[in-house]
Amino acid sequence: MNAVEFIEVQKLHPGGSVALAGLSFSVTAGEMVFIAGHSGAGKSSLLKLIALIERASAGAVMVNGRDLAKLPRWELAQHRASIGLVFQDHRLLMDRTVFDNVSLPLIVTGVPHHEIARRVRAALEKVNLSHKERAVPMALSGGEQQRVGIARALVGKPALLLADEPTGNLDPELSAEIMQLFVDLHRDGSTVMVASHDLRLIQKLKKRVLVLKEGSLIDDFRPEVAP
Amino acid sequence: MSNQRRRAVARSHGYSLFSSLGRFARAPLNHLLTLAVIAVALALPALSLALLDNVQRLGAGLAQTGDVNLFLRRELGERVALDLRQELLKDPAVAAIVVKSPDDALREFEAMADFSDAISAIDTNPLPYVLAIELRARASTAEFTAPLIERLRALEQTDMVQFDQEWLARLKALIALTERGVYVIGVLLGLAVLLVIGNTIRLEIMTRRDEIIIMKLVGADDGFVRRPFVYSGIWFGLFGALGAALLLWLALSLLGPTVTQLAEAYGSNFRLHRPGPLGVLLLLGIGILLGSLGAFLASHRHLAEAEPT
Numbered sequence: 001m002n003a004v005e006f007i008e009v010q011k012l013h014p015g016g017s018v019a020l021a022g023l024s025f026s027v028t029a030g031e032m033v034f035i036a037g038h039s040g041a042g043k044s045s046l047l048k049l050i051a052l053i054e055r056a057s058a059g060a061v062m063v064n065g066r067d068l069a070k071l072p073r074w075e076l077a078q079h080r081a082s083i084g085l086v087f088q089d090h091r092l093l094m095d096r097t098v099f100d101n102v103s104l105p106l107i108v109t110g111v112p113h114h115e116i117a118r119r120v121r122a123a124l125e126k127v128n129l130s131h132k133e134r135a136v137p138m139a140l141s142g143g144e145q146q147r148v149g150i151a152r153a154l155v156g157k158p159a160l161l162l163a164d165e166p167t168g169n170l171d172p173e174l175s176a177e178i179m180q181l182f183v184d185l186h187r188d189g190s191t192v193m194v195a196s197h198d199l200r201l202i203q204k205l206k207k208r209v210l211v212l213k214e215g216s217l218i219d220d221f222r223p224e225v226a227p
Numbered sequence: 228m229s230n231q232r233r234r235a236v237a238r239s240h241g242y243s244l245f246s247s248l249g250r251f252a253r254a255p256l257n258h259l260l261t262l263a264v265i266a267v268a269l270a271l272p273a274l275s276l277a278l279l280d281n282v283q284r285l286g287a288g289l290a291q292t293g294d295v296n297l298f299l300r301r302e303l304g305e306r307v308a309l310d311l312r313q314e315l316l317k318d319p320a321v322a323a324i325v326v327k328s329p330d331d332a333l334r335e336f337e338a339m340a341d342f343s344d345a346i347s348a349i350d351t352n353p354l355p356y357v358l359a360i361e362l363r364a365r366a367s368t369a370e371f372t373a374p375l376i377e378r379l380r381a382l383e384q385t386d387m388v389q390f391d392q393e394w395l396a397r398l399k400a401l402i403a404l405t406e407r408g409v410y411v412i413g414v415l416l417g418l419a420v421l422l423v424i425g426n427t428i429r430l431e432i433m434t435r436r437d438e439i440i441i442m443k444l445v446g447a448d449d450g451f452v453r454r455p456f457v458y459s460g461i462w463f464g465l466f467g468a469l470g471a472a473l474l475l476w477l478a479l480s481l482l483g484p485t486v487t488q489l490a491e492a493y494g495s496n497f498r499l500h501r502p503g504p505l506g507v508l509l510l511l512g513i514g515i516l517l518g519s520l521g522a523f524l525a526s527h528r529h530l531a532e533a534e535p536t
Contacts, residue, residue, distance in 0.1 A: 053444070053535045074448070081446025091441050107242055108447035110235025152445065 002062065003029040003160055003191040004050055009059035011045050011215070019045040021215040022059065027193060029064075029159070032186040034202040035195040037212035043195035046212070047162045050193070051083055052076055063160070081109050084153030084190075086163035090145045092137040098124065098148050099133045105156040123155040127181060143174040150181055154190075161185060163194040167201070175201055183207070243454035250455075251462050258463070261427050265467025265514070268420045270474035272413030273502075273510055277479060279406055281486075281500050282398075295372075296389040297358040297379050308356040311384055315360065320375045323361040329354040338494070355386060417517055424463050424521030428456050432529045439533040449530065456526040457519055464518020468511045475502070475510075 004027040011020040020042045027033050035043045048054040049061050052068055061068045063079070071079060092101050102123055106116045124130045127147040137145050146166055153161055163182060167175035175198065183205055186192045196202055202209055203223045211219035251258060297315075299308060305328065312324045327335075332354040336346050360379075362372065372390070379388045432439065442452055483499040490497035502510075 051444075077443070077446050077448035077451075080444060085444055091437075091444065093438055093441060104442065105445040108239075108442060108445055108451050110232075110238045112234075112238065156446070 001029050001065065002026045003031070003064060004193065005060075005062040006046075006049075007060040007062070009049065009061055010057045011042070011049060011054065012057045018215045020049075020056075023212075023215070023217055024059075025210060025217060025220060027191060029191055030186075030189055032183065032192040032207045033194075034205070034207055034209045035193060035212060036197065036199050036202055036209050038197060040214075041212040042215040043197075043212055044164050045215075047164050047193065047195055050160075050162060051085055052079055077108075081105065081156060082158055082160065084156060084158035084161040086146070086149050086153045086161070086166045088165035088168035090137070090149040092145060092148055092152075094137050097134050097136055098129060098140070098151075101137065101148055102151045102155050105152060109156065119155050119157075120151075123151040126154065126184075127151045142169055143178065146170065146174075146178055147181070150178070150185075154185055159191060161190050161192045163192070165195055165197065167196060167198065172201070176204075179205060239451050239454065243451075243458050247455045247458035247462060250459070251466075258427075258466075261423060261463065262467050262470055264423050265420050265463060265518075266470025266474055268416045268423070269468055269471035269510065269514055270478070272409060272416050273471055273475050274478050275409040275412065277475060277500075277502055277506075279402065279409055280502075282402055282405075284500055285497055294362040294390070295360040295376070295379065297360060297382075297385060298387040298389070299356040299358070299384050300386045301353070301355045303356060303384055305356065307384055308358065311382070312358060315358065315379075318375060318378075320362055320371050321360055322363040325359040325361075327357040327359060329356065332357060417513070420464075420467070420514075420517045421521040421524075424460050424518050425525035427463060428460055428522045428525040429529050431459065432456065432526065432533065436533045439530065440535045443533075444535050452530055453523070453526045456530075457522045460518040460520075460522020460525075461515050462518070463522070464514035464516070465511060467518070468514025471514065472507050472510055 006023045006025050009020055009023045010018070013019055023042070023046070035046060037043050045054065049056050049068070050063060052071065056069065068079070093104070099120055102120045103116050106119060111119070121130065121133070124133060127150050129144060129147050129151060132140060132144065132148075137148060140148065150163075150166070153163070161182070166182070167178050170178065179194070179196075179201060182192050182194055186207075194202075199209075199211075206223045208222050209219070210217055211221075297311075299311070305326075308326045308328075312326055315321055315324055329352045333346065333352050336354075362375075376388060376390055379385060439452055479499055479501050486497070486499045
């Protein structure tokens with residue numbers, strides 16, 4: 001079954017410039033896919049359409065077999081709660097503790113308190129931040145902040161994890177560490193889509209890569225089978 | 228709604244209730260000015276209504292003290308007074324008649340501080356028998372009272388008829404007009420409270436815009452995002468109303484002794500009446516209603532503008 005499917009998807013920016021030009025591809029459930037391309041290639045737009053942060057101008061975006069264009073507004077929150085989102089700028093609540101940040105997706109979906117504590121600690125353990133539970137994000141390094149963002153994305157046990165340039169501001173060593181985290185999450189059974197401009201780092205992980213250029217798909221390959 | 232969903236909504240309400248209260252408790256001084264404005268805006272109509280209620284009680288008291296006083300000729304005695312009472316009780320406009328003897332009247336005068344010295348200087352009681360006639364409620368209009376007053380004046384036993392109904396009717400009309408004015412001012416000040424709370428919530432939404440966007444990104448629905456702001460509005464309304472109740476109590480406490488003094492100077496035992504627990508609860512209820520409504524309208528309008536991009 002396809003976790004994500006794009007059928008001739010077009011996205012125009014308000015000014016009329018093309019973000020995505022008739023994009024078609026599919027990602028099967030449990031697959032890990034990197035979306036590569038230079039800045040402005042349409043990587044972020046693609047992920048935003050899946051998370052319904054933006055809507056397609058034409059074509060169909062299908063998630064778990066549902067056309068997102070037909071999703072009623074009242075189901076929008078439920079759709080987003082079913083997706084784990086990781087951002088380049090982390091988007092953390094800077095005045096709250098690491099624990100509070102990671103627990104947010106569970107609080108908004110009404111998970112019981114005892115369950116929240118257990119799952120937040122498990123998520124922090126997965127990203128090696130158990131010892132920073134009471135720290136505020138301001139006191140953490142960029143890499144640690146990103147790991148908090150990843151813990152927040154995975155705490156709700158999403159079937160689909162989307163990451164937009166998660167290593168954008170990190171040095172190569174930390175970038176590799178973060179990418180490895182996504183690979184580990186994929187091993188646990190999640191469908192993972194990671195947008196990154198760092199093609200060299202992506203190729204080392206030997207997963208499927210979709211390459212975008214000016215809103216069009218110009219390549220779709222797996223490094224281990226690529227020519 | 229399934230049990231699980233119901234529990235999730237209850238937890239969400241609990242989270243919103245305590246997080247908004249916690250935000251309030253963390254920075255009470257930040258909200259002090261807003262609370263003061265709400266308290267004054269609620270206290271003004273509440274105080275006006277409390278004073279109006281007192282004037283109405285005073286008016287009702289005056290009306291009950293005897294709508295018509297019929298003074299008999301001095302030479303007439305108790306037998307005549309009692310016979311006339313029996314006769315007048317048959318009149319449909321009359322509800323009750325109290326016969327006051329000259330001795331009763333003298334005692335009443337003596338009880339008044341200003342008259343006691345003058346009365347002690349008199350050898351004989353100069354006061355006549357008086358029939359204090361209470362009119363039926365429906366008979367207190369000129370249409371019903373005029374024939375009765377005419378009849379009383381025409382009686383051979385009558386020395387004088389004292390009828391206070393005209394100025395009481397004017398007082399009632401004035402009270403009714405003032406009451407309407409207070410309601411209009413109350414509605415306007417209620418609107419001001421609504422706007423003050425709405426604007427406070429709007430500013431809070433602007434300050435917490437990033438947080439709202441993050442919440443929406445991780446799956447918070449409109450209700451979850453709106454709830455803490457509506458609860459904030461409820462706290463503003465509740466604490467503002469508590470402040471208003473305190474101001475009301477202070478104002479009435481300050482006015483009370485002066486009113487008592489004034490009433491005593493006129494021989495009345497009238498005391499300034501304070502709103503009871505029901506009145507205070509009503510004030511708190513109005514505060515909560517205005518707070519939640521202002522917050523709901525502001526959050527409904529401004530939360531839609533805080534969408535993830």
